[in-house]
Amino acid sequence: MQKLKLAIVGCGFLGNIVADAWQRGLLPEYELVGCLSRSAESARTLADRHGCVACDSLEQLLTLQPDYVVEAASPGVVREIAEAVLRARSNLVLLSIGALADADFLARLEACARTHGRRVHLAAGAIGGFDVLRTTALMSAIDASITTQKGPASLRNTPLFDDGLLDAAEPREVFAGNAREAIALLPTRVNVAVATALATAGVEDTCVSINSVPGFKGDDHRIEVRGEEVHAVVDIYSRTSAIAGWSVVALLRNLVAPIAF
Template structure:
């Protein structure tokens, strides 16, 4: 069995979940060889986890993206932000590294999406779009292939998760309100790190310009509740997912990595 090498960009809570899963044996086909984050201490925390686990190999704390790319990992896991994904994608793909990303909002930029697709093809690399806090990509993609369809994405959040965004008002703490309605491109522009899943669903179906997105703020609500609905002449599918925390996003990366090397893929 050939061991695949991994590096991580973005070393927060989700990266910790993935690293712990690797240490606990969920990813036996991989070695984590490098970590990079805007905060060096966070990257060092990930690297130290690997080394303290007596894995038999070292994980480098990288001070720059160039330093991480110099390791030439087979796969780079990106858990940082759409901006980080935009900075990482083309250099990584040209370097021979495939990418596993949660920051799918970056691909609402259709020109960037096309450039990434072409670069991956030219360099025999791939970009794996992780489902994160939702599911049903297979259904969405299948229905869209069958013919004309429409798709909507609605998400419910608590007001505290909307702080530091343009839509937040103190009145949201006591008043339930729809705070956004538009398409996936408009949504990711307004909420750069909060609606990656909406862009992911749009890419699997009707595209960011055609995916109708709405968001409701509910006082006292904890976590995220997402509803994706796709309709055609032949199929009507509804996908509901509630998650109390963001842990499902980290574990969806683990599942994607397992599928990459598994003889049986779910």
Template sequence: MSRLKLGILGSGYLGGIIADAWKNGYLDEYELVGIAGRNEGKTKALAEKTGCRPCADVDELLALKPDYIAEAASVAAVKEMAVKALCAGTSIIVLSIGAFADADFYEEVKNTAVEHGTKVHIASGAVGGFDVLRTVSLMGDAVSGIETRKGPKSLKNTPLFEGHLMTDTEGTEVFAGNAKEAISLLPTKVNVAVAASLATTGPEHTKVNIHSIPGFVGDDHKITAEIKGVKAVVDIYSDTSAIAGWSVVAVLRNLVSPIVF
């Protein structure tokens, strides 16, 4: 059986995790044909390590005719790549889910995929459990929410940061609203809110609460979807972004597995 062609968009830490997983035999059903990234040196080094072609941009990567592109780059990269890839017959695995906070872009991507018979697979990133959250939301008029705990340092350079957070001795709620409002306020830092709202009740109906916790390291996301008689709770803590890269590997493995989880 011929192997599926795989391209990776992003040659940083997360792209490296996907490439290493391929090299170490986790993705034997795929042929890694190319890696594209903004940093020429990192891209060449990663391509040399895995024996594939370094690509200067997504157009060069698409010229290799991959069946799938695994994105581990940025929201901007998704916006540049998604429609091009889908039109070219390449399905995509998206990690930078914040790109879909743009409702018009989301609709364009969805319609393009339908038109060209391709698919967009949303990687779970730093959270998971989207299957059960989506199931509960299909069962009835669900209520969904996300409660996030973060350290104050991680809020720096965002509209939510205030100096007193660094010296507070107790937790502070720094945001309360819906996912649409959170996305508008923090467009590059709300992949979890975007993904959870798409999997449940939508950005306008998914409540979001963000708390600054003194001394807290990492991120803790507690996502709920609830109807009468059924409540699903997914609570994920991580102090490393590595789980995001491995979530792409999990999607790729599921795509070719005879038994799908």
């Protein structure tokens, strides 16, 4: 059987997880054909390790005619490449779901995918339970929230950080608002909040709380959805961001599985 062509945009930690999984034989139905990164060196390193083409531009990547393009870069990159990928009749797998908090961009992306007969797949990233979240949202009007715990040091170089967090003895809430406000403030840090919102109540009506917890390592995301007939809680802790890369591998496997979850 002819293999599906796979390309990766973003050759950092997460992109390399996908490429390494392919190299290890965990994606046997796919052929890794090319990669692209803002860092030409990163793209060459991944390509040399895995025997694919290091591309200098999106146009070059799309000449390889990938069936699936995996984005493992940033919301900004999503806005730059997504519509072009779909117009080239490639399907798109997104990790930087925060880009979809922009309602106009989301609408354009949906229209583009329909026009060209392709799909945009949202990887679970550092959360999960999309099936039960979507099911709950269909049943009735709901309240949706996501509460995130992070270590103080992980908030460095963000508007939420101050030196007092490093000396605090108790947890402190450093952000409270909705998912749209969260992604506007932290464009690369709260993709999970936007993913939750898209699966449930929408970016305006999904409440987000971010908390700095002394001594905490990694991230804990607690999603709660409550309706008239159902109450669902999804709580996932991950010590590193590796879970996001592995969620792409799981999604790609599911897309070709004879029995899909």
